[in-house]
Amino acid sequence: MGGSVSIAALIVGTTLLGIFALASLSLNESARTASNVVEEITSEPEFRLLNASEVSGLIHLNITNTGDEIISFDQAWFSMDGATPLRISDYHNSTSVLFPGETNHLQINGTGVSAPSRIFIACMGAQSGVAFS
Amino acid sequence: MADGGASELIMLITGLLTAGIVASLLISSWGGLANSVDFAQTEIEADAKTKATLTNDPMLVNWNQTSCNLTLFVQNIGEIKLNIDSIAVIVNGSASTVNQSQILGNQSLWISGEVAELNVCPSGVSMVSGQEIFVTIIVQSEFFKGIAGQYSFTEVIRLV
Numbered sequence: 001m002g003g004s005v006s007i008a009a010l011i012v013g014t015t016l017l018g019i020f021a022l023a024s025l026s027l028n029e030s031a032r033t034a035s036n037v038v039e040e041i042t043s044e045p046e047f048r049l050l051n052a053s054e055v056s057g058l059i060h061l062n063i064t065n066t067g068d069e070i071i072s073f074d075q076a077w078f079s080m081d082g083a084t085p086l087r088i089s090d091y092h093n094s095t096s097v098l099f100p101g102e103t104n105h106l107q108i109n110g111t112g113v114s115a116p117s118r119i120f121i122a123c124m125g126a127q128s129g130v131a132f133s
Numbered sequence: 134m135a136d137g138g139a140s141e142l143i144m145l146i147t148g149l150l151t152a153g154i155v156a157s158l159l160i161s162s163w164g165g166l167a168n169s170v171d172f173a174q175t176e177i178e179a180d181a182k183t184k185a186t187l188t189n190d191p192m193l194v195n196w197n198q199t200s201c202n203l204t205l206f207v208q209n210i211g212e213i214k215l216n217i218d219s220i221a222v223i224v225n226g227s228a229s230t231v232n233q234s235q236i237l238g239n240q241s242l243w244i245s246g247e248v249a250e251l252n253v254c255p256s257g258v259s260m261v262s263g264q265e266i267f268v269t270i271i272v273q274s275e276f277f278k279g280i281a282g283q284y285s286f287t288e289v290i291r292l293v
Contacts, residue, residue, distance in 0.1 A: 003141075003145065004141070004144045004145035004146075004147070004148035004149065005148055007145070007148060007149060007152070008148040008149060008151060008152035009152075011149075011152040011153065011156055012152050012155050012156060012159075015155075015156040015159050015160060016159065018160075019159060019160070019163045022163065022167065023163075026167060026170055026171075029174070030170070030174055033174050033177065033178050034177075036178070036181070037177060037178065037181040044210075072246070074246060075208075075245075075246035077188050077206075077208065077248055079188070079189065079190050079206075081190075081193060082189070082190050082193025082194065082195060082293055084206070084237070084250065085188045085189070085206050085237065085248055087237075087238060090238075118190065118193070120189075120190035120193075122186065122187070122188040122189075122208060124186075124208070124210045124246065125184070125186045125210045127186075127191075129190055129192070
């Protein structure tokens, strides 16, 4: 009688231990996922378009990266007067990124837009616009 | 003595059977729980990696009442490819039809950083130039570990 109860208890106990181990692994994995999710939520670039001017079709822009993320011109799009957005790197290739704290002078040529009044840049959730001076 | 041995044997077999049943019940209930936790975790991960934003200048969004065409540009800012055929747009609370969609720059995949152009018709809604409206865009990602992530955002835009 005593022996059978012990064996039964041993089987149930071992199963519970196994389940506890699996639960620990699952909890650990969930914590890792949650950590990744928080990291993804908090990483958005920030920038500011300081000024813009246009001389004979050549557009001059000054832009500052005010955030902590590197801004890639491959992922930054500009539009003038509400027109279709254009990728910055297709029109400006002397630099490809804007580092945190850096202010860059961009020269954009060949857009075909004449005498624009406003320019707007959007990049991975950040956006800034300015009127031409 | 013989009776005692037989009853001990019956008790042992009963104990083993009961333990076996309890153990299998515990394992199967844990399996179900683990599957649902795993699914929820993947769903959260897929949703977190799915994100989009408006690339239009929000104060200058093109609207043509005659052809019923609101032109929106949406950038994939998530980590997973977005499905260009699974987009929903709500304009001022009215469900709208996406008549045409294409990825800019001759791209075939809507990967992170790429912008898609949407031609939206908010049927039955009358809007005029200069009006400020709410636009809600819902996007869906391609499958990530068997689950498609979803993301929605709302912006105020001014029509021209």
